[in-house]
Amino acid sequence: MHVSRVLAAESWRAAVESRNKCINALIAVAPNTSTHGPSTSQTKSAKLEGLSLAVKDNIATRDLRTTCASRLLSDYTPPFDATAVRLLRDAGASVIGKANCDEFGMGSLNTHSAFGPVVNPYDPNARRSAGGSSGGSAAAVAAGFCDAALGTDTGGSVRLPASYCGVVGFKPSYGIISRWGVVSFADSLDCVGVLTHTVKGAQAVFDVIAQHDPRDPTAAPTHVRKRASAAVRKHAWGGEHTDGDLKGLRIGIPQEYFPAELSPPPGLHTLLSHLQSHGASLVPVSLPATRAALSAYYVLASAEASSDLARFDGVRYGQHVPPAPGTTASTADVYAHTRSVMLGREVRKRILLGSFALSAGAFDNYYLQAQRVRSRVRSDFDAVFRVPNALRAPPAASTSNPITDIVAPNEPGVDVLLHPSAIGPAPPLPSLEETETGKEREESLDTYLQDVLTVPASLAGLPALSVPLNPRSPHGDETNSDIGEGEWPVGVSVVGQWGADELVFRVGKVVEKVVREMKS
């Protein structure tokens, strides 16, 4: 086992050395420690012995800098490991390096990074985006640098890059994976996510890190997790991807996710008809609050960002940039100067937007209104899922067994929702000039449509899994630059009720299997 670990270490290192320069997926690589002997995991369960892992750079690692891809934090090494990292290390995984991302997780193309953009490894010569904000994590997996990567997903930041890079990306239910050690962007939305080659691989990583952590006050308590699993067992489809028959599986197709402006990705119709022919029912559903969800998301995420990032001011955290000598600066100016110089354009924009939304005159009309919309979004989802929401089940303080205290199922609800993960394949990377001036975000319709697909699940805290819809055949010829538009990866998302993460994985495996059948 010891020998194989060292061999594994050498193989990823070679891949990183030869290809990271052009892909820019990793912004820090673990020092070569293979001579130091086996890891400390020997005494532990070691479920993931030998797993090579990339960690998004907004997740704390005690031995590698954690910069959040920001100039402001370029020298920061945390004194602790994030809980998710610690659990994975304890299970035998080795961290190969830190993954590039949009600064503090804000962006969807991974262009807002102090370390430069990530290039989609599917065809580096084409210089397309890897997606964001967890672009480095998705690209590291897609490029074969590692078996798995941790990302974070606040409004789609794991699912979108997974779709663009042709890998599996999972955003769990909010509160299932500890956020201890994750540098907050928007506390009520941030989730640690997993990127891997296969659904099975994602689930294996998820199973290790889906632990209640007393250090995360937003972590779902164990009894609520159990209540959610019990509700799924009792009310949801109970089949497996190995069953030939998908009878009883009810898949919801949300109409708001298929606007007239958007042509569904090639392969989606085939997938749906295959699923149907195997016995699954396709059910058109409506989530009417979707349109309002986007505005609500931007208000809430920005408001929280303005608060969560307040500590990065060059006095308490981050590199201090003194005002020009001779200028008389108020205390406020001193803070403002560092933040203006050291934070990127997208981060500054969201902080300003969020500060406005929280200001005394705007709070009611923006922040509180957005919270009301958020609760409508949750209700929308609760109305379509067959499994009741374990977070809304009556509090079981008086009953001795909270797990049996499950409200009646919502019939005829659906088990999961299914929709494209992205409105299209990876777009080309903007030129440097476009990034600086912000031109690249001006195709507003595309941006709007893209957010429709990922943001509602974030607002409702639901588990969502993106599975490649057109996987490349194993060991495809990566040097071929003549890739047609239709061959670029695109993912399909499976979304479930809160706490139904296991069901989402099960359906994800079905999708993965059917997609393979489609290819052959």
Next chain:
Amino acid sequence: MAVLQLQLAPPMFAYRWPGWEVVVGIEVHAQIKSRRKLFSETLTSTLSEAPNTHVSPYDAAFPGTLPRLNPTCVKLALRTALALQSDIHLRSAFDRKHYFYADLPSGYQITQQYSPLATGGVLELPNLGTSVRVKQIQLEQDTAKSTFDRRRKLSHIDLNRAGTGLMEIVSEPDMRSPEQAAEYVRTLQALLRAVGSSDGNMEQGSMRCDVNVSVNRQGEPPGTRCEIKNLNSVKFMMIAIASEVYRHIDLIDAGGTVSQETRGFDEDRAETFRLRSKEDAPDYRYMPDPNLPPLLLTSKFIDIARQSMPELPRATRARLLDVGLTENNVDVLMAVDSGRDIGFDGEMKQGAVAYFDALAEGRDPKVVVNWMTHELLGQLMSRNQTFSHNPISVAQMGELIDLVQAGTVTGTGGKSVLRHLLDNPSSTSVHTIAEQLGLLALEAGEETDKALNDWCKQAISALPKEAEAARKGNERVLNKLVGRVMKLSQGRVDAIRTKEVLSGMLVQGK
């Protein structure tokens, strides 16, 4: 000096500013006396500890750290709310108050702006026969401590205090004079100490006051209020209020208007100064804290807190008077009691009242309180010691009182034993000590009578002038002779019996 006079002045203080009415409201920030901080497991600190030694990554707001509510802080705040008869909310919530300052590591303070722990309530001020309504009680974090080194032009930040739990107790504007404000703060301080939720130590900064003052001519609506920040002694608070009142009166008299301001207090010049105007008031951008779920309390939890409530000062006073102590006795006991150490996490340390209660179990309370106040406290005081230094256990003190009551040790002998115990603390039984010191009273009998006769004769021959005076009926001089006998007998004989014997001898000898 002027302040002391004000303090002693009768409640008719309006003579200072006839024709004017003063309205005062107070926000008290009291540090919760918990072992650990409000949202981390870091131990709380005292001022004497080295800076930045009580800091965890969360306290310093390291990126990626998260808060975890310390339930003990909630329990102690609940005690305060119960003591103030407030309405406790089964659901309260935490909000973030944002501002940029180096003593606020995360850039926001976690407080309870929108849904506080408790609202309403009242604090009675028995000495003034009035009461002050409480508006609300909320939990929040203390900040770090920043000090400015003028010489080196450097700010020093000490994170020891950062994240310590605070109770913000907001009064209604019910006070009408600096004296009422002072009495409110003192009474609140005693209440917090009594329930163990805070040590209320203003000198040490564990209790701080912001005061709102407005002034209007009699019969006119209330004036514009100004807030004076961070007053850290009752004395300075009174001076600050008075100075602020005069400032307002001068402004209005001169035809001007008072503008709404936040002001500081200059202790050396005894006057307030402007910190910022209403226009400069910061927008704190309050936001519900997305990390902290609502604080949900069950009525059962509140009931448990209610049942574990220590006795409130008013009840203690009533109870002590009820067992027959004088007002004076009670004042002494409670004054000594209020100086006791406040234990962490609501642990009630034994003070003078508890000591008295234990002693009075099965004994005459009046005898007990005399021993405590006259002898024990008196001896401690003459040694420059406080009650917390008392090395004599309740059992020992009780035994001593019992021995004296039974005549096994005389009153004089008992006092000697007490002094001995204070000088040589031990856990030996008092009887044994009295025996070792030869202080057991001589048992009635022929031998004792003979010895007493001998000592009386010795006393008379040693003090012939006094004996002569006593013979002529001088009571005071007779006592001197008794004292001599006591000395000769080392306090082992009964004083009254001695007096009888001496009188007999002197009459006979006539």
